[in-house]
Amino acid sequence: MGIEGFDPLVHVELPGLAAFTGYKSNEPGQLERAGVPFALLDPSQDDIPGSFGILYTNAGFLDEHPTAAQDFVRAAMRGMEDAIADPDAASQTAVDLINANGNKNFLSPEGEQFRWRTESALVTEFTPEGESIGLIDPAELQAQLDAYDAIGIFTEKPPIEGTYDEGLIAGVYGEDGKVVWPTSSG
Numbered sequence: 001m002g003i004e005g006f007d008p009l010v011h012v013e014l015p016g017l018a019a020f021t022g023y024k025s026n027e028p029g030q031l032e033r034a035g036v037p038f039a040l041l042d043p044s045q046d047d048i049p050g051s052f053g054i055l056y057t058n059a060g061f062l063d064e065h066p067t068a069a070q071d072f073v074r075a076a077m078r079g080m081e082d083a084i085a086d087p088d089a090a091s092q093t094a095v096d097l098i099n100a101n102g103n104k105n106f107l108s109p110e111g112e113q114f115r116w117r118t119e120s121a122l123v124t125e126f127t128p129e130g131e132s133i134g135l136i137d138p139a140e141l142q143a144q145l146d147a148y149d150a151i152g153i154f155t156e157k158p159p160i161e162g163t164y165d166e167g168l169i170a171g172v173y174g175e176d177g178k179v180v181w182p183t184s185s186g
Contacts, residue, residue: 007030008020008022008026008027008030008031008036009030009031009034009036012031012036012038019041024040024042024118024122025114025115025116025118025119025122026111026114026115028040028114028118029110029111029114029115029118030111032114033110033111033114044126055072055073055076057069062165062168069168070168070171070172073134073168073169073172074172074179074180074181076134077132077133077134077169077172077173077179078179078181080123080133080134081133081178081179083116083119083120084120084123084124084133087113087116087117087119087120088113088116088117090116090120091109091112091113091115091116091117092109092112094112094115094116095107095109095112098112130177131177132170132173132177132178132179134169135166135169135170136164136166136169138160141160141164142160145157145158145160
């Protein structure tokens, strides 16, 4: 039997289900709010490498529009800085924008608050002390690919060389480690 969507309250009721995947910032909060007991298997607690996500484009776009690509990364990292600094305000902004668009996925303020608090804590926890958020760690990226390859995800393990541009994201940060945000003059 197949089900559509990402609803842990539906998934947990499926007969014979032993486990399902989800986002640490989503499904656990939904289950907790519904009073459903569950065990969370968190790969990071066993030193299994992973990542939060990635912003990407193709080389052609980056070559043709380097300023636009970097400005997009700058805006994303500035938003992340703001969300980490005040996850409750970030969740309220998300709810306001979701509701203004009709809230077609029936997201709740409680869910968005859980999501933003969890993701802010995860980013803070896994960003090395004194480092700017979002910087690429080649050794960690390689460890992730090696772990995926070890369990058979790839037909042929891809190389990491040439797949990212460290300068793109590094260029959005000032010497203080904060996003350099343009200001208007007058």
